[in-house]
Amino acid sequence: MAPLLALLLGFGVVLELAARPVDVSLATLFPTERQAKTAVVINQVLERFHYRDFELSPAFAVATLEHYFDGLDPNRSFFLDRDIQRFLGSASRLDDDLAQGRVDVAFDIFRVYRMRVDDRVEFALGVLEGDFDFNKSEHYQFDRTKAPWPRNEAELDELWRKRVKNDYLTLKLADKDDAEIRKQLRKRYEGIRRRIHQFDADDVFQTFVNAYTQSLEPHTAYMSPSTSENFDISMRLSLEGIGAVLRADNEYTVIQRTIPGGPARQSGMVQTGDKIVGVAQGVDGEFDDVVGWRLQDVVDKIRGPKGSVVRLQLLPKAEISGGGRMREVSLVRNEIKLEDQAASSYVIDGPENAPDLRIGVIKVPAFYRDFRAESDGNRDFRSTTRDVRKLLAELQDQRVNGIVIDLRGNGGGSLTEATSLTGLFIKEGPVVQVKDSFGKIEVETDPDPELVYSGPLAVIVDRNSASASEIFAGAIQDYDRGLVVGEPTFGKGTVQTLVDLNRYVPGNELDLGRLRLTMAEFFRISGGSTQLKGVEPDILFDLGYDSDDHGERSLDNALPWSSIRPASYQTFNGVDLNVLRSRSVERTARDRGFRMLTRQGRMLTEIEARDLVSLREDERRQESKRRDKALKEERNEFLRSRDMEPVDEDADPIDEEALEKQQDVIDAIQVDEAARILADLIKHQGGAERPRAAMRD
Template sequence: MRKFLLLLMFAPLNGRTQLLSSVAKLIETEHYRPKVIDDSFSAALWRRYIEMLDPLKGLFLRSDLETLSTYRFVLDDEIRGERVVAFLPAALRLYRARLSEAVVMDSAILSNPFRYDVDETVRPDGGSLDDFAGSLPVLREARRKMLKYLSLQYLVMQRRTGFESDSLARQKAREWLAADYARLWRDTALSVQMGRYVDVMGRLMDPHTDYFFSGVGSGSPSTVDVALIRSSGRRVGYVSFPEFYGDSLRHCASDVSRALRTLDSARVDGIVFDLRDNHGGSLQEVLRMTGLLIPRGPVVQVRRRSGAPVALSSDADSVVYDGPLAILVNEKTASAAELFTAAIQDYHRGIVIGSRTYGKGTVQRSFPVDSGVLKLTIEQFFRVSGGSTQLAGVTPDVCLPDVYAFQKVREADNAGALGWDTIPPVAYAPGPALYGGAFSPDSVFGVIQRNNTWLGARRDSPVSLDLSVFTAGQDARQAILLQDRDALTLPAGRRLDVMALTPGDRRWVMAAGRDIYINEALRVLEHIREPKS
């Protein structure tokens, strides 16, 4: 009986050790550029997991980190199964204790009115501007500022309705905290935190190596939106889709092929592919879709951690559409969408318009591990011209600023992103270079650029908790955002005549008719010419 009880006691421990060692082996054998799991990696994992538990630096004390420092350089040994997995249980015990204390502390803080005429500051997310607190009084002061920041936001929302009450603002803060604490307590389960610990471990390799529990449902099915746009006496086709989807029932390239045939039969003067916010998808769909526009030939090169790069090609003998083409992109055009855009650009098949794309040039594969799934980066993409889209993305032929610029949403803004690289170009036959002519973007893009500079300069600046200063800052920011909204919207007299050619929700049609970027794409299409001989 005693032996049976001991087996039960150590079963979860053995399971954790097995999970960590399995993940480590997969990373070491399959990852494209694995980091060495050594003492340096251990120290980074130790710090990153603690910061994941307490991102606002409002729970742990500096002495807690000192208590946990005994594990700082041994997590690599725990991962390999050479030591008992002890850091995670120890960190969670401290976390739960500090969470309990925070509930009591917050209740006491919110029982007293805040002074909103004191100029004190927090981070934009409400977190402490300092490192972890060195004492309980310092921690309490950090939490007081966090709660004041939360209440201040509710107070400002009240002010817009003409009614202002610190008591009501603090009550709203209590309600928000109650829901947040309920979530945090649910997430203290060891099974949940083990998954998050492994996820942190994966993301130290690169931003796209992660671990998640299986059984996550998929979203609503994607579709291709197709329209005919009439502008300045010309008829231009419009094609947009949010991802390069492909499964046993539906294929993005097939849907786009039908759209191109419909538009070509309508004798359009050009086609705009709108790939803004397209987050990528199936590489096979990229190859098939490129073949709709470019004859048989290489589309992308792929390289694993060992071996020579492999060129993947389109096998299309003839194209579906060979007329003028423009590709709209922005900073959220990613992965497979970037490969398609790069191929169009490298072959001189169309003009790319917008802002530099996201910069995800890696391939992931999922491996079942325990009760979850480890998604590993296993390959890197390269253009037929040799450069990688990793970090660099695709630079448009006609550059236009967009409102994402100040938000830092690109791959390069992720900690641990893999670097850019280049390989020899593959043999391919680009068409004649397109001549864009003397094209001057609409002057409103200057407004967006200036606003991006203003917003970017304040993105990470400390936030004042003085009500008048805070309100002035919020009002100024709101005014800038309203300027952006107005700048991005075509005035009534210039709106586009958009006729949808696909069934379904029509809200996108109204948005397209007001979209200044689509209008710029139409203007660029007018300038596409073959170079003069």
């Protein structure tokens, strides 16, 4: 899997490598005694404590090598097929070598890789000196992650000729002149070589060990001593930044998601799937082209003190491999305050199918808990459950007829909060089961017997609702306490812990680093895991996306779905889902907002399925204009149907306040339908749900 990194927010772990400004000699790229000892300890920890049964074998060792090749060269643009076959052919005793801590093969492979990079950069710089014919009909395969390794230098030359031509055309389509394009690409290619020359022995070892751990499972990862130190620094600064979770995707840094309350989310200009292609400091600093940079190096450029300005050049997700215009966004780095992530509420007066009803909506961006204030003895510390409890009381004072809990984009957080929040809607009982690597099962139960809200309830989720969100939504669904509507959730059902490897070598004076270890799995009270499958909504919003290409389902070696014995719990009265589904399908089919979202989803799914792009300038311009026009026309038609004039995103400066209001209207499309579904439930099935006498066990 491509590593994820939360920019100064504490969401995730730094898996990439710290930048080093020196050219490392090839003569120093050999394994050390400390690394050999670390490899042995990691083997022992994985075999003893990892949630998945693990035993080092020849097949696993070969899979590690294959992951290592893909980790170094994900787009298969440097290694030759003969390089791959030579090292795989000599891997018959690799499992024994790894068991003994011998990792020489990792360094042998890296030295070949560095030579291949040097060769390709020299070739690319040579191609860049020539001229390009953009009237010729040819195509470039920009995504080669599943392509065969090149058989010879001639194939590599052709691949790189087209790559340089594509890179030039991409910048030309962004209205850069010839001199500027050649200067930028020269710096880009030289930068690739420079960064590879900065890999030291620790970097090589960490990259190889992560290929090893991710051959087992995608969330287990090793941090070298230097990376561990960088991680600690990022945690101490964890509440300052732009508020975005990033991931590496081939040579691009991609926005995985934005964090509620952060500058990126609040700008309205940074979207999931956008590619960061340039970073500049201050209001007039020069942009650094960051295509081909390591993730951590990009983060180091974006990271900075509160109140300072960072500017990003973004390539929208809808642009195939740089097929059209870039977007520039200026952000002021800021502290991500708890209040900015806090739950909030509003009331929908009279859904169109029930003008006499009022539906309360509670937006829960994260499952937060102010652990510092709690440990300091502050009885009024902030938490999701406490804030939602207050909002429920306020909404009931406003005499709402039902409540929608909005968990879209909620990536999780505190398990304690997921458990206690569920407890506001049930009187008592289990919420989630946790099974550890030794097979022991613990049941987290509602800590408070008070039933705070017993009325009609719906929970709306999407493809980015993960972890604690899935626990809450799954429990509400299992109890038949409310309706779950929206998209299938992310499917993150595993639990990680950070292990200090030094504790397993008493008296050791060498720092071995740390291991982020998967050591448990969440199971719903009905017995099924939230892993992989996530939570399937009772009423599905089909927005045109390929659910198998997102979330846990898209990751290599993800743990499979499994089940255990159900817990004992009392359900509520169920509802007639068939009637509610059919009415929702009828409404969404004629709803302009849903038509817009579905068309956008289908177009983005179609784009993601492609791996070829034309190298003819007129075709590229036409394709980009076609997509842009299709997306804008559908969106603008919808906005005008809501009496809102669309914002001109090409204006300078852009009206950010109007843009935020426009996004609020788009975000409300699914919530409004959730309110209509809940109104159907209230009108046609008696509303409030009552406990059954039956027990499930």
